[in-house]
Amino acid sequence: MEQYFNFDIKKHNTFGISALAKEWISFDDVKELQQFIRKRPLTKEKHFVIGGGSNLLFIGDYDGALIKANFQGIELLEESEKYVYLKVGAGVIWDYFVDYCVKHNYWGAENLSIIPGTVGASPVQNIGAYGVEAQDIIFDVRAINKETSNERIFSFDDCEFGYRNSFFKKDNKQEWIVTEVVYRLSKEANRNLSYGPLKQLFAEVPEPSIKEIREAIIKLRESKLPDPKEIGNAGSFFKNPIISIEENNKLIQDYPQIPYYLVDIDKSKLAAGWLIDQAGWRGHEQGEVGVHQKQALVLINKGKATGKEIFELSEKIIASIKKEFNIKLEKEVIIID
Numbered sequence: 001m002e003q004y005f006n007f008d009i010k011k012h013n014t015f016g017i018s019a020l021a022k023e024w025i026s027f028d029d030v031k032e033l034q035q036f037i038r039k040r041p042l043t044k045e046k047h048f049v050i051g052g053g054s055n056l057l058f059i060g061d062y063d064g065a066l067i068k069a070n071f072q073g074i075e076l077l078e079e080s081e082k083y084v085y086l087k088v089g090a091g092v093i094w095d096y097f098v099d100y101c102v103k104h105n106y107w108g109a110e111n112l113s114i115i116p117g118t119v120g121a122s123p124v125q126n127i128g129a130y131g132v133e134a135q136d137i138i139f140d141v142r143a144i145n146k147e148t149s150n151e152r153i154f155s156f157d158d159c160e161f162g163y164r165n166s167f168f169k170k171d172n173k174q175e176w177i178v179t180e181v182v183y184r185l186s187k188e189a190n191r192n193l194s195y196g197p198l199k200q201l202f203a204e205v206p207e208p209s210i211k212e213i214r215e216a217i218i219k220l221r222e223s224k225l226p227d228p229k230e231i232g233n234a235g236s237f238f239k240n241p242i243i244s245i246e247e248n249n250k251l252i253q254d255y256p257q258i259p260y261y262l263v264d265i266d267k268s269k270l271a272a273g274w275l276i277d278q279a280g281w282r283g284h285e286q287g288e289v290g291v292h293q294k295q296a297l298v299l300i301n302k303g304k305a306t307g308k309e310i311f312e313l314s315e316k317i318i319a320s321i322k323k324e325f326n327i328k329l330e331k332e333v334i335i336i337d
């Protein structure tokens with residue numbers, strides 16, 4: 001266990017915001033975390049469980065304890081003719097795990113290449129990209145209760161996965177710390193090239209290898225998204241809004257080119273980036289903050305921004321989209337104060 005007071009979290013959030021956490025406690029061992037909770041139930045104090053800080057915005061100093069589950073390791077739990085079951089520590093860097101799967105020819109995670117963050121956050125967020133979500137490969141999730149320190153295995157159904165959502169973050173309850181995730185990966189080729197740009201890219205390559213798919217995705221992502229090591233950001237700041245078909249039909253009358261796709265028979269999903277772009281925000285800069293030039297969904301720290309400045313810009317964008325399209329954008333990034 002490592003414990004620090006008045007800890008600067010600049011290196012622990014991809015926005016690169018400098019802020020002080022009253023306490024920072026990192027655990028390398030599950031038993032140690034359990035012992036700690038027995039003495040100091042986390043539910044009784046202000047705290048937040050942090051992974052790689054790639055989906056967080058701190059709007060000031062944090063007057064509580066930041067808890068980091070830094071458990072490492074990738075273990076082959078079970079193997080059948082078709083599948084492998086890998087148990088992975090919550091602190092493993094997500095893309096290290098994806099790379100591991102690709103190198104071993106285990107199919108399923110490759111479309112999620114280079115998403116920043118940790119394995120522990122993958123079920124919480126139900127991360128997704130290029131037609132795949134974490135829920136497609138998660139078998140179960142192991143977690144520790146923040147009050148009792150009891151361990152529980154959450155089956156797939158217990159996880160209640162939704163769009164960038166799960167049981168672990170629903171209703172802001174957050175009663176559990178994820179310690180390990182078991183993924184089920186396919187030993188047989190199991191390509192998912194349904195997402196537009198991938199389909200186009202591999203139109204002439206009928207059976208790309210898992211390595212080719214990973215490389216293509218890395219290239220696509222690098223061409224569109226700023227690298228947090230160079231420009232502070234947290235990926236998509238807003239969720240793609242889901243609206244009713246009636247609302248969608250009204251919008252099409254005013255904006256015939258509006259991109260959307262059907263979620264089910266009475267709902268559709270819009271591209272938040274398109275709405276923000278149409279409202280004229282792409283490339284906008286004010287002081288130390290801005291909207292990325294290539295991707296309007298991404299808010300950036302030009303170097304010395306405060307969390308508050310980024311938050312204020314996000315609120316302006318939300319108000320502008322409400323006014324222009326009568327749509328309420330929701331933040332995908334978690335605001336911490």
Ligand SMILES: Cc1cc2nc3c(=O)[nH]c(=O)nc-3n(C[C@H](O)[C@H](O)[C@H](O)COP(=O)(O)OP(=O)(O)OC[C@H]3O[C@@H](n4cnc5c(N)ncnc54)[C@H](O)[C@@H]3O)c2cc1C
Nearest residue numbers: 051052053054055116117118120121127128177178234235
């Ligand atoms: C450049 C860039 C691109 C991105 N692209 C994508 C993308 O394509 N798709 C996508 O889905 N996301 C994307 N993201 C967002 C981000 O990478 C994901 O949300 C990621 O899962 C966050 O992981 P993290 O470890 O950094 O979690 P954090 O940001 O630290 O935390 C996120 C949430 O997970 C919780 N959490 C973290 N670890 C644990 C744990 N062990 N137990 C319980 N709760 C925990 C936190 O409490 C918080 O609620 C992108 C971000 C960036 C910066």
